[in-house]
Amino acid sequence: MILRKPYALFIKYFKLLHVIMAALILILLFRTFTLYRFFNDYLSDYQTAIANFVPGDVLNVYSFLLSMFIIIVTIALLSVMIYKRKPKFLYIYNIVVYVLVTVLYGFCYSSLVNIDNVVLDIRVTRAFSDLSFLAMILQGISFILAVVRATGFDIKQFDFASDLQKLDISEKDSEEIEVALEFDSDKAVRSVRKRFRNAKYVYFENKFIINTILIIVLVIVAFLIYFNIGIYTANYSQGTTFSASGVDLNVKNVYITNTDIDGNRIVSDNNTLVVVKFDVKAFGTDVLNTGLITLRIGNDSFGQNKTLAKEVYDIGTPYNSQKLGSEFDSYIMAFEIPRELSSRSMELKMNDNLSYVKGQIGAKNIFVKLSPENFGNGEVVSEVNLNEDLDFYDSVLGGTSLNISSFEVSDKFRVDYVYCYGTNKCNNSYEYVTPTATGNYGKTLMKLKATLNVDETINMPDLNDFRYFINLYGTINYKIGDAWKSADIASQSVKSTAVNEANTYYIEVPIDVKDASSVYLTFNVRGAIYRYNLK
Numbered sequence: 001m002i003l004r005k006p007y008a009l010f011i012k013y014f015k016l017l018h019v020i021m022a023a024l025i026l027i028l029l030f031r032t033f034t035l036y037r038f039f040n041d042y043l044s045d046y047q048t049a050i051a052n053f054v055p056g057d058v059l060n061v062y063s064f065l066l067s068m069f070i071i072i073v074t075i076a077l078l079s080v081m082i083y084k085r086k087p088k089f090l091y092i093y094n095i096v097v098y099v100l101v102t103v104l105y106g107f108c109y110s111s112l113v114n115i116d117n118v119v120l121d122i123r124v125t126r127a128f129s130d131l132s133f134l135a136m137i138l139q140g141i142s143f144i145l146a147v148v149r150a151t152g153f154d155i156k157q158f159d160f161a162s163d164l165q166k167l168d169i170s171e172k173d174s175e176e177i178e179v180a181l182e183f184d185s186d187k188a189v190r191s192v193r194k195r196f197r198n199a200k201y202v203y204f205e206n207k208f209i210i211n212t213i214l215i216i217v218l219v220i221v222a223f224l225i226y227f228n229i230g231i232y233t234a235n236y237s238q239g240t241t242f243s244a245s246g247v248d249l250n251v252k253n254v255y256i257t258n259t260d261i262d263g264n265r266i267v268s269d270n271n272t273l274v275v276v277k278f279d280v281k282a283f284g285t286d287v288l289n290t291g292l293i294t295l296r297i298g299n300d301s302f303g304q305n306k307t308l309a310k311e312v313y314d315i316g317t318p319y320n321s322q323k324l325g326s327e328f329d330s331y332i333m334a335f336e337i338p339r340e341l342s343s344r345s346m347e348l349k350m351n352d353n354l355s356y357v358k359g360q361i362g363a364k365n366i367f368v369k370l371s372p373e374n375f376g377n378g379e380v381v382s383e384v385n386l387n388e389d390l391d392f393y394d395s396v397l398g399g400t401s402l403n404i405s406s407f408e409v410s411d412k413f414r415v416d417y418v419y420c421y422g423t424n425k426c427n428n429s430y431e432y433v434t435p436t437a438t439g440n441y442g443k444t445l446m447k448l449k450a451t452l453n454v455d456e457t458i459n460m461p462d463l464n465d466f467r468y469f470i471n472l473y474g475t476i477n478y479k480i481g482d483a484w485k486s487a488d489i490a491s492q493s494v495k496s497t498a499v500n501e502a503n504t505y506y507i508e509v510p511i512d513v514k515d516a517s518s519v520y521l522t523f524n525v526r527g528a529i530y531r532y533n534l535k
Contacts, residue, residue: 015151018147018150021146024070026143028067029143031063036129042125043125043129059108059109068219070098071094071219074094074098075215078092090145093141093145094145094146101138101139104135108128234366235369236368237368238251238368238369243283245285247282248281249279251276253373253396256272256372256373256375257272257375260312260314261472267336270338270339271337271339272336273312274342274346275309275312276333277315278331279329281328282324292350296349297341297346300337300341304335305334312332313460314396314460316458317331318332330458346370347370348370349366381393381530382531390402392525394528395530402451402452404521405450405451407448408447411434411444411514412445413432413506416428417429417496431498433445433506443509444508444511446476446507446509447504448466449503466505470523474489475524476489476509477522478518481517487510489509494506520532
């Protein structure tokens with residue numbers, strides 16, 4: 001293989017290379033200064049700082065490419081200095097500085113890409129501020145040295161002379177050299193030692209060229225590894241908001257179940273269902289491409305099952321290409337998996353189809369580490385008494401709460417009201433609220449004054465009606481003598497036809513509840529038991 005030594009070319013354009021390098025250093029110096037100023041402002045008033053800052057204008061793919069180009073040019077100039085046995089400190093210093101600057105940019109980028117959705121820890125912010133300031137100083141020194149070399153370089157000091165004839169450029173600097181890369185295969189097979197010795201000879205005879213190539217290759221490989229692991233692949237934990245494919249997304253909860261809200265099994269005995277509940281809003285596009293999302297367990301991947309997602313509507317609203325708005329909405333996705341995999345580590349994988357847009361870097365592969373929750377095992381999670389708040393935490397109802405301020409049982413309740421007719425003519429009147437005549441068992445009425453506050457992230461409008469809520473989750477337990485009885489609350493609710501009584505509900509219950517010494521309501525929310533003592 002014939003190669004031409006490049007030293008004469010580098011020496012000839014020595015000043016021009018330094019001019020280019022100084023210009024690139026100045027660009028990155030300004031970007032580092034902008035970072036430093038942002039982190040300082042963030043420490044003072046993070047809302048104002050975010051409002052005036054666009055991460056993509058400071059840190060994008062060009063920032064990393066410029067830094068990489070400076071390193072490569074510096075390595076090339078360093079090779080000339082090594083070959084000519086001239087001072088090398090500036091170039092070694094430059095390489096170290098811009099490797100560190102690139103690493104700093106990488107860490108800053110990973111923190112700033114979602115700056116609109118997360119609040120940075122003050123310690124992290126202060127560290128970034130200090131490191132940015134240090135990087136400014138180091139880059140400033142690099143810039144000054146590059147300018148000196150570009151404008152005030154005395155070529156005689158380096159024994160190159162002032163023209164090409166005195167640059168110490170000899171025929172050796174441009175001569176063609178032959179690198180012996182061929183070996184006798186028969187001899188190589190017979191003698192490994194001889195092959196190794198010949199390889200050593202080749203290396204030492206061409207040490208400079210080989211070392212230069214290796215350094216450049218290592219730098220490029222290091223950047224590629226960093227981009228693929230640190231940039232093109234992003235890892236998040238559950239509960240972290242991130243941007244991908246034109247949306248902002250946050251995985252809030254993950255549940256493992258086999259049944260619907262009524263306890264009916266909806267998957268085969270060998271399978272189970274993983275339900276992922278997430279918040280999402282538009283960030284460039286108003287539809288989430290769920291085809292990009294899979295559930296990964298080890299080397300196995302599973303796509304979502306939209307049919308089964310509809311069976312667990314009590315956990316959340318299945319996402320089915322609904323239009324997204326500027327505010328977060330809550331949805332679910334469901335994945336059917338083999339039962340034996342349910343105890344293994346899981347992650348949600350999203351293939352981002354926006355890996356590079358307008359100079360900004362986006363992760364191609366996003367992984368969210370999941371922490372699945374099993375539903376309750378029938379144990380009482382919380383128990384309260386009359387006029388106390390019952391919070392449905394540790395369940396799919398999240399921040400939902402219930403307060404029952406009064407409890408009565410009777411065969412009929414009188415409701416007084418004022419009946420008006422004509423012009424300013426009103427009479428006092430009343431009506432009796434009684435159980436319905438349907439059913440094959442004796443019924444009486446339970447009157448409750450209750451306030452139900454449903455978690456705003458639950459997209460089930462009917463759930464805001466206490467009658468619907470108690471029919472869906474509730475049973476009544478009562479004690480007659482020494483025996484406890486229970487009954488589902490599945491009958492129709494009764495209400496006054498003349499008056500709309502706010503937060504007052506009449507619920508049909510078995511007639512012997514009138515004689516009970518103790519009464520409580522049980523709310524079974526997918527195996528998590530919540531008890532409200534009424535009497």
